Amino acid sequence: MIQGINHLTFSVSNLETSIAFYQQALDATLLVKGRNMAYLDLAGLWLALNEEKNIPRQQNPATYTHIAFTVSEAEIANYRKKFQQLNVHVLKGRTRDPRDKQSIYFTDPDGHLLELHTGTLKDRIDYYKQEKQHMEFFNCADPQ
Numbered sequence: 001m002i003q004g005i006n007h008l009t010f011s012v013s014n015l016e017t018s019i020a021f022y023q024q025a026l027d028a029t030l031l032v033k034g035r036n037m038a039y040l041d042l043a044g045l046w047l048a049l050n051e052e053k054n055i056p057r058q059q060n061p062a063t064y065t066h067i068a069f070t071v072s073e074a075e076i077a078n079y080r081k082k083f084q085q086l087n088v089h090v091l092k093g094r095t096r097d098p099r100d101k102q103s104i105y106f107t108d109p110d111g112h113l114l115e116l117h118t119g120t121l122k123d124r125i126d127y128y129k130q131e132k133q134h135m136e137f138f139n140c141a142d143p144q
Contacts, residue, residue: 007046008067010112015051017109022047025088025106026069043069057110066105066113073118076102099127 012018019038022028028040028047036051071079083090083106091105091113101119108114128135 005045007048009048009050010108010110011052011055012049012108012110013051013053013055013057014109015049018049018051021086021088021109022049025083025086025108063113066115068103068115068117070120071116071118073102076104076116076118079104079116097127097131099130100124 010018015033015036015038019030019033019040022040022042023030026042028042030038030040032039038049040047040049080090082088083104089107091107093103093105096102101117101123103118104116106114106116125137129137
């Protein structure tokens with residue numbers, strides 16, 4: 001039985017640059033660093049960075065595949081300012097209904113698409129139940 005997410009691993013082109021990004025932009029804590037790998041703690045999540053120099057790097061604008069991290073409504077404005085100061089590549093994002101909460105979409109130095117989101121799964125399902133009449137809902141009476 002799956003118990004939860006164990007860790008996330010990102011292939012990065014420059015280990016030092018990526019460590020600095022995750023420490024400065026997302027307040028991750030460096031735990032272990034080797035010649036071409038590092039482990040960080042990101043709000044209790046094990047984040048592994050593996051340096052691989054000779055592979056193509058770029059954000060794929062045709063995909064919505066991403067990893068989202070939870071932040072509070074009170075913190076999101078501070079992250080916007082912080083990302084601007086650090087020159088983090090922030091994407092425009094889409095117009096959102098306030099009931100769908102707030103998000104910031106951005107990329108790390110290697111183009112991995114990340115998101116900060118203020119909502120929960122329950123918020124999203126409640127919003128969709130009200131606004132998306134075409135959707136079917138299963139086993140979601142009280143999602144976390």
